[in-house]
Amino acid sequence: MLIVDKEGILIRYNVKMEKSMTPEDAAAELYPKDELNRAIAEAIFEGEEDDVIDGLKAAIAAGKDPISLIDDSLMVGMKVVTELYDQGVIFLPNVMMSADAMLEGIEFCKAEAGSSPKPKGKVVVHVAEGDVHDIGKSIVAALLRANGYEVVDLGRDVPVDEVIACVKKESPMMLTGTALMTTTMFAFKEVNDRLLEAGIRMPFQCGGGAVNQDFVSTYELGVYGEEAADAPKMADAILAGKSLAELKATFHKH
Amino acid sequence: MLIVDKEGILIRYNVKMEKSMTPEDAAAELYPKDELNRAIAEAIFEGEEDDVIDGLKAAIAAGKDPISLIDDSLMVGMKVVTELYDQGVIFLPNVMMSADAMLEGIEFCKAEAGSSPKPKGKVVVHVAEGDVHDIGKSIVAALLRANGYEVVDLGRDVPVDEVIACVKKESPMMLTGTALMTTTMFAFKEVNDRLLEAGIRMPFQCGGGAVNQDFVSTYELGVYGEEAADAPKMADAILAGKSLAELKATFHKH
Amino acid sequence: MAVKKFTTMAYNNADEMVFGRAKSPVKAGLDLEIGAGYTTAEVNYAPRPEAGETKEKLVNEYQRITRDIMARMVQVGFPSVVLETEHVQQMTNNPTWGAEVAHAQKTIMEEYHEEYGIKCALRHTPGDIREDKDFLQLRGDKYNVVMESFEAVADAGADLLSIESMGGKEIFDYAVLRNDIPGMLYAIGVLGSMDMEYLWQGIAKVAQQKNVTPAGDTDCAQANTAMFIAGGLLDKNLAHTLAIIARSLAGARTLSGYEAGATGPGKDCGYENIIIKGITGMPMAFEGKTSTCAHSDVMGNLIMQCCDLWSNESVEYHAEFGGTTVQCWSESLSYDCALMNTALKSGNEKILRDLLMASDRFRDPQSYILAYDNAFKVGQAIVKDGNDIYLRAKNAATECCNLLTGAEGLEMTKFETNALNKAAAELAALTSDSEKFMSDCMEKYKAEVKVFKPENYAL
Amino acid sequence: MAVKKFTTMAYNNADEMVFGRAKSPVKAGLDLEIGAGYTTAEVNYAPRPEAGETKEKLVNEYQRITRDIMARMVQVGFPSVVLETEHVQQMTNNPTWGAEVAHAQKTIMEEYHEEYGIKCALRHTPGDIREDKDFLQLRGDKYNVVMESFEAVADAGADLLSIESMGGKEIFDYAVLRNDIPGMLYAIGVLGSMDMEYLWQGIAKVAQQKNVTPAGDTDCAQANTAMFIAGGLLDKNLAHTLAIIARSLAGARTLSGYEAGATGPGKDCGYENIIIKGITGMPMAFEGKTSTCAHSDVMGNLIMQCCDLWSNESVEYHAEFGGTTVQCWSESLSYDCALMNTALKSGNEKILRDLLMASDRFRDPQSYILAYDNAFKVGQAIVKDGNDIYLRAKNAATECCNLLTGAEGLEMTKFETNALNKAAAELAALTSDSEKFMSDCMEKYKAEVKVFKPENYAL
Ligand code: B12
């Protein structure tokens, strides 16, 4: 058998570029100063649901308001996570586990307070009719939630009628569509036309395997989303007041 | 050096499929019966201009009408050539050389008669603005001529204005466009729009390297032409009364 | 059909394995023999977006695709070709649609075969439509539609039957995004294998009745999802060490189809097929450096090492300067095959195989394990406990970890190494009692994954 | 610059020639060395149709293309890459457009080089815009614009300068469609060479002033037109034996650029580069089985045999499942290179070269002659009379005919053999007096080709 050393044949750029800082060190710099909040944020970062609840209990016992804990500890911890993910210091499963922990924490706070905080905004997500590929959509939903958005997840194989009905009912700030097949992504055009017909000019971010920028550019409301992390980025941009044209300019990278 | 016999690696399908008949045998079956006409048709097939003129002289001397000789001998000879080319028995250079001989014969007949025959129809050909690739266009023009069409050849790098002006002036039965570059074929859309604006609904056959059926399908008058031989075929179809939709159905092969 | 578990390797050693030759070649279609001393391109394609609108448009689209490919093959002088049609949903849900497509394609292929003598075969891969909007529905009505679809395409001319089955996917999707190794093992190794055994007995029966080939499955739904999420060297969505553990598990899972009657050629996107080939001796399809139209991977050359069919995975049908996409890619694939066939014919197949393998061996933990020597070891770990689907999957994952831990010449990032060490520890801590593992998992995932329905696996 | 004719071969024998190694490697761009023991992918691309509308759109398009390619290279771990931008007409006619594109691309490449250390270089190929609507205008105003374009792109960051020059094309277009061998010889061998010598002295001077590489030319305008018209095995537009005679002539012609100062890497679409490499020892780019996006040919593997850069010729920028087209093709190319580099590193380059060559050797008369051993013989025929552009071209064509006539193992159709015999007879009947040939042709083509203007060649 022939074994040839890799020198000159390939470069493991990931090894070459590896950050010397551990994720824990990087996170440590970002935690809140307050001891109680910090413990909760750390538990979020570790994705340890039980520790999150314990931390919240301790903070509430120390007199903190459950609803403000959401913003001051849970969200802060989650922001550490999403920031380090964006920087490439931690990986997606960490985000997923932290998001699970955060959501559980929020439920706990809401139960304690007997009331709900106002979310940053609402997003409807779906997978096109006839398409079973849904893991990309699930990542999109998770990252939106991780960034503080409320997500209405219509699931996979969703007929156009159902999408339109839901948008009318929920009035989200943004709609996302995922399709992985050439034949199913065609439904996005119809969603676009039906929205316009109904007088709804809302950003409709579309992504997934077979979907591409050129295709998405063929319908007015469409903005192409290349990777799941673009979904919360676009939601943030909408909150920042960006127009449809500006969104396209930012997210159309090819 | 390693030499490996081709068995199992590749098949020379051209060798395997080769017709046993020689081009000469195949042509012999198609020549006209009349001795004088036959001699001219043979000279056309051989692409021998001098023999064509000699044959025409002999036929005229024997009392034949120069203008009917065009149809009865020159065109008949040329039909043998284009038919055998379509069947794959002879190759393009033969067609080119025969067409040269035929055109010379026609000039001779016209001079002898002092009048011109009515051509089957007129076609305007051009290469899009900014594009220098013109050999495909030249083949298209030659094959159209070989099939009895009058060709107005605008050459290469032709601005849209010039195309439109020429169409208005010449009222051809069909227009062709050649482009080999993604950036130049874009002009075809403009030609289409300008024609429609002027109320001219004329088949506009487009071909050449970068041009493809999907692109041509995006403008109303466009019919995709894959190989040069499709140009006379389409002209024939137009003469046979085919509509734009029927032309698309026939020539859109992909 | 009877299920026969593999407990030994088909080859005495890894070095016996090469491209173009399998211990048990498969005759199929029009004069084709797969794994009988030569490789053949397998061309895949997806209809243009607007083609799905009506049945007529769809049939027409596949006719154009088929004609384009066959024409290009004879223009450049290639002796053989396989076409694969992966059904879009409509074609499986309406078995007559799939059948019409198969018939239209096969008619054209027969014309070319008759006129030029080109050897060819048609693979059809119905979609695994066994699910409702929210849940998998692996048994019952939907299963029957899938079987009808297989019958219909076989009647209509499909020579090779395949599917990308989905058993275990509901647990896997949850587990892979949470670095949950036992969950991945349960999803792929246990649930996936159980479903395949059930499903493939059905497919093998249809194939036998219709006298066509039950070709094989792939763990696309799980191992490929992991591979795609893992992505390139600089992506940060999943440790590549975990993606290759999923792939090793897939070796144990995909084997189940061949135990239930499939005979190969295994389906192109099964990167685990190198393990399967070692165990079964059946011919396998692969995809890699000439399927960049469909995806990027980090073992494009290596994965060609022992292919019998060589595929482009899929490309949308549209025009390029060099012809339609299916023409471009079928030509590139066929040149690759011509190179391999020249090597086979001149006795140089092992050196070419080794060059392919060596060029990617250290590119990634995934390529390292799929190098034929290491893949063979994973295969050995599987057959050692071939009769126990849990243990053999656990063995595969463990062997994968061991090989990576002891790897020489492979540099890994700290992140990859950490994920690996954690996985290895978790695997080591697992019970060796299948029943206990099954019941533990049942309890855990019933609670955590709300779409998990044990009745899908007759559990 | 001084012109130095080649009268000897750079290699002692054909077997010395391999891919990735040239006698005179070329350093270029950011740490790249071409022909110095490794091969590198050269990626080519064409902007989307609508991108040509404004300068801003065009610059933007090339930025996206460049970023996509560089990103993919690091994702899969490839150590080096070359990008080639073939100007669309606007970019050459407005030298600042071309310069802005070059600058935008190079800036991105520098970022990647800095961050990842990837070796890379940028080739720019202005269009040969030396013509009016109806006539070639090889000298004068248009020549000056071309030179300005070269200066501007060199200033802006282009590392390698190339062009596909058009000298002789007006005669060639006429001759090739009429099986006119002496006309082809005159067009390619005489007029083409004369124009190249004139043009390349100018380019070499610019390159020297700007400290960049005058890389080389290709006989695209003639030999490739012939190859395209000849097409596949079943096409009936031109005998493939004539296409390879045109190619052999192109060997004699394209050499003129290197005699006038070019140093390589020769441009990808010059299939005659294998002859040129033998004569000059300079590194060469080639395209074949991984340029099916741009065209089909009948020697896709063989032409890889001695490449230093390996190119996809060109692909329209658009999306595929696997990323954008430039990402897909750059990845496939780079895997090919990884295979060759592994062979080089392990001392197996000759066996891989031979397998590539052997797989296509008998596919077509064109591949037969371009097999490195035969191409080397054509090279020897050229240098034998290296000082006389007419004789050396005639020698090349004659040697090509001789090799085909005596070919063992190559089956030709009667049609190809007839065309060959006729060509051989016509070549044999030609004068060996250059002056006489020149004046005969002048007279003949002045009369027959109305667009022929001798002043283009200072005749
Ligand atoms: C895994 C997989 C499957 C799994 C799906 C598992 C699952 N849980 O989703 C299974 C096996 C079920 C499957 C089945 C089929 N598949 Co499939 N599958 C794939 C594969 C290999 C990977 C997809 C994947 O999971 N990627 C990982 C995820 C994370 O990526 P993603 O979804 O693209 O999402 C990322 C981004 O796109 C983005 N994103 C996604 N959506 C959105 C939305 C917004 C707003 C934003 C901002 C971003 C964003 O974020 C994610 C991460 O960054 C692709 C190959 C490919 N090139 O995509 C084929 C692919 C999509 N499948 C294909 C096909 C054909 C099929 C089948 C029809 C084949 C068949 N006949 O069996 C069946 C479907 C049958 C049916 N029931 O209809 C084709 C589609 C071709 C086409 N016609 O267009 C592909 C392209 C493969 C191929 N052959 O080339 N498949």
Ligand code: B12
């Ligand atoms: C030869 C050639 C040239 C020659 C042209 C010689 C000539 N007399 O035409 C030369 C060297 C001059 C040339 C120059 C360039 N070229 Co050029 N060239 C080619 C090449 C290799 C072959 C073209 C050819 O002659 N084919 C043979 C003829 C017979 O085919 P055809 O024209 O397509 O016609 C056939 C059919 O299409 C059909 N047809 C054509 N028109 C019509 C019309 C109708 C109605 C019908 C029915 C049929 C039909 O009939 C013909 C036979 O059946 C192509 C590659 C390719 N894939 O096409 C590149 C190509 C077209 N060139 C290309 C480029 C980029 C250029 C340059 C810009 C490069 C540069 N920077 O130097 C320059 C142009 C510079 C300028 N002045 O603007 C690119 C275009 C990419 C893009 N952006 O879209 C191509 C695709 C090559 C590539 N890189 O991939 N080129």
